[in-house]
Amino acid sequence: GAVVSQHPSWVICKxxxxxxxxxxxxxxxxxxxxxxxxxxxQSLMLMATSNEGSKATYExxxxxxxxxxxxxxxxxxxxxxTSAHPEDSSFYICSARKAGETQYFGPGTRLLVL
Amino acid sequence: GENVEQHxxxxxxxxxxxxxxxxxxxxxxxNYFPWYKQELGKRPQLIIDIRSNVGEKKDQRIAVTLNKxxxxxxxxxxxxxxxxxxxxxxxxxxxxxxxxxxxxFGPGTSLSVIP
Numbered sequence: 001g002a003v004v005s006q007h008p009s010w011v012i013c014k015x016x017x018x019x020x021x022x023x024x025x026x027x028x029x030x031x032x033x034x035x036x037x038x039x040x041x042q043s044l045m046l047m048a049t050s051n052e053g054s055k056a057t058y059e060x061x062x063x064x065x066x067x068x069x070x071x072x073x074x075x076x077x078x079x080x081x082t083s084a085h086p087e088d089s090s091f092y093i094c095s096a097r098k099a100g101e102t103q104y105f106g107p108g109t110r111l112l113v114l
Numbered sequence: 115g116e117n118v119e120q121h122x123x124x125x126x127x128x129x130x131x132x133x134x135x136x137x138x139x140x141x142x143x144x145n146y147f148p149w150y151k152q153e154l155g156k157r158p159q160l161i162i163d164i165r166s167n168v169g170e171k172k173d174q175r176i177a178v179t180l181n182k183x184x185x186x187x188x189x190x191x192x193x194x195x196x197x198x199x200x201x202x203x204x205x206x207x208x209x210x211x212x213x214x215x216x217x218x219f220g221p222g223t224s225l226s227v228i229p
Contacts, residue, residue: 032215043203044158044219049210057210093157095217102148103217105157
């Protein structure tokens with residue numbers, strides 16, 4: 001199998017606080033994980049590529065100081081939304097790449113910033 | 115970088131009819147093209163993928179065709195069923211700085227299958 005989990009599944013926080021989202025590959029090792037953001041009725045927008053043991057590669061327009069990514073092990077990547085604001089409210093989805101190009105997605109984290 | 119376009123944005127078909135979704139990509143070096151199905155509030159699920167060394171791939175009611183010269187690829191769903199209703203995303207791999215390891219998604223097609 002290829003199971004990817006995310007935690008938490010949803011979170012509500014106050015404006016100005018930081019939120020950490022975890023992405024885990026449960027039954028395989030993933031040297032590369034990806035973080036996406038999806039607004040309602042829109043596509044998945046790649047935010048960054050997370051490589052184990054190295055700095056993440058951010059897509060153009062994504063603030064690296066606001067969206068901190070850490071890939072500490074072959075099964076865990078974390079995304080921290082720092083100083084969250086209402087416009088950061090979105091559905092955040094991670095994916096992990098198994099052998100080859102196939103990506104398997106986590107269930108997503110719904111973030112609401114009040 | 116890679117740019118993926120997708121048409122139509124919405125598609126309604128009668129149960130039992132076929133549905134076709136078309137995509138184009140911009141980077142001629144892309145060589146991996148997955149298709150994902152996403153139901154409301156859920157994660158995208160890979161339904162089929164194709165690599166550039168083949169022109170067509172089929173899995174039961176789902177088929178994908180690829181024209182590398184024209185940089186087009188299409189998803190075909192035959193004998194549609196109400197449970198096929200979802201948003202479908204095409205995608206292509208793009209250059210991530212060291213290799214073609216990232217996947218860029220098209221804007222999606224909302225498919226409704228009418229019983």
